[in-house]
Amino acid sequence: MQNILITGGAGYIGSHICIKLRESGYQPVVFDNLSNGHRDAVSSDVPFIHADIRDSAALNKAFDDFKPAAVIHMAALIEAGASMVEPARFYEVNTAGALNLLEAMRRNGCNHIVFSSTAAVYGNRDEGLLSETLEVRAENPYGRSKAMVETMLRDYADIYGFHAIALRYFNAAGADPEGRTGERHDPETHLIPLVLQTAAGQRDHIKIYGTDYDTPDGTCIRDYIHVDDLASAHVKALSHVIASENAAFDAVNIGTGEGCSVKEIIQLCKEITGRDFSVIKDARRPGDPAKLVANPAKAQDMLGWCANYPSPRQIIAHAWAYYQKNMRKPGKPDAQ
Numbered sequence: 001m002q003n004i005l006i007t008g009g010a011g012y013i014g015s016h017i018c019i020k021l022r023e024s025g026y027q028p029v030v031f032d033n034l035s036n037g038h039r040d041a042v043s044s045d046v047p048f049i050h051a052d053i054r055d056s057a058a059l060n061k062a063f064d065d066f067k068p069a070a071v072i073h074m075a076a077l078i079e080a081g082a083s084m085v086e087p088a089r090f091y092e093v094n095t096a097g098a099l100n101l102l103e104a105m106r107r108n109g110c111n112h113i114v115f116s117s118t119a120a121v122y123g124n125r126d127e128g129l130l131s132e133t134l135e136v137r138a139e140n141p142y143g144r145s146k147a148m149v150e151t152m153l154r155d156y157a158d159i160y161g162f163h164a165i166a167l168r169y170f171n172a173a174g175a176d177p178e179g180r181t182g183e184r185h186d187p188e189t190h191l192i193p194l195v196l197q198t199a200a201g202q203r204d205h206i207k208i209y210g211t212d213y214d215t216p217d218g219t220c221i222r223d224y225i226h227v228d229d230l231a232s233a234h235v236k237a238l239s240h241v242i243a244s245e246n247a248a249f250d251a252v253n254i255g256t257g258e259g260c261s262v263k264e265i266i267q268l269c270k271e272i273t274g275r276d277f278s279v280i281k282d283a284r285r286p287g288d289p290a291k292l293v294a295n296p297a298k299a300q301d302m303l304g305w306c307a308n309y310p311s312p313r314q315i316i317a318h319a320w321a322y323y324q325k326n327m328r329k330p331g332k333p334d335a336q
């Protein structure tokens, strides 16, 4: 069984990928500093290295001890809003941290990598479905910190012979269909868990930021991708980089190709939870694009991947089931 080093494996998406890797015959080895992840999100029999990607000695030891066939690099700071306030932290962890990891890979003769990139690299655009051929134009430090890693990966492929895929995720949501893991960000900034917390009475209301966008109902449209589908995409991308004979870098969108508005998500959450709650209209947030929807054709053509759970209804149902089982904490303040 091949070992796969997964940085950020104790996080929301990483914990789902660990499950999928094992089901697919790979052995995950988690490398996480637990700054935002949870030790108990990963099964206790998965090797766990509690360390920081900026720590070269810890990385060297991980490569030495486990001789991974490839790396899935997910460890990062993820809040675009926070990156507008403290960009240095994002460049230090997301960009310099990634460089430190790539150098450890080079030193240790491991040159296969799948990287967690983001639709934020596209920035604010008017195009319909977003394709990978579009020029990268991130509009906040978070997106730029990821775009820089894509640039490095392209150079590492061209010059050092790396086999690399950057998966540009759209909006990850939902939970493991069997309820083994789910979304536990703190603070939570993603729409679906915030709406579900409101439905559960842990928040007084949900805010809609902007109701005057040029969209059919005036609210922002996003492409919601089930976290289980995202995990499957990683396994496909991993198999692809491990099997590929030639060094290459590719960026691949992971989305469904269908958009759903904020108002539609809120309505679906009301239907699925069977609960009504207060919705407040607020001003637009700076930098929020009206619409971000993937063209997923490349993922299908290159990786043979497509979404198993394309409907936001299924995504919300799984998130709600996980929430009800694991996340009910009475009296948590409204953090919006």
Ligand SMILES: NC(=O)c1ccc[n+]([C@@H]2O[C@H](COP(=O)([O-])OP(=O)(O)OC[C@H]3O[C@@H](n4cnc5c(N)ncnc54)[C@H](O)[C@@H]3O)[C@@H](O)[C@H]2O)c1
Binding pocket: 007, 008, 009, 010, 011, 012, 013, 014, 031, 032, 033, 034, 035, 036, 037, 038, 051, 052, 053, 054, 073, 074, 075, 076, 077, 078, 093, 097, 116, 117, 118, 119, 168, 169, 170, 171, 172, 173, 185
């Ligand atoms: N959640 C989304 O919708 C989304 C969308 C696009 C891209 N992404 C990317 O996917 C990846 C995972 O996102 P997530 O939602 O699971 O986030 P998360 O915060 O739940 O997971 C990130 C993990 O990285 C770890 N980490 C952070 N800094 C580290 C460091 N310096 N050294 C070692 N570990 C460190 C954290 O402890 C955490 O477990 C990130 O790279 C993020 O940018 C997420």
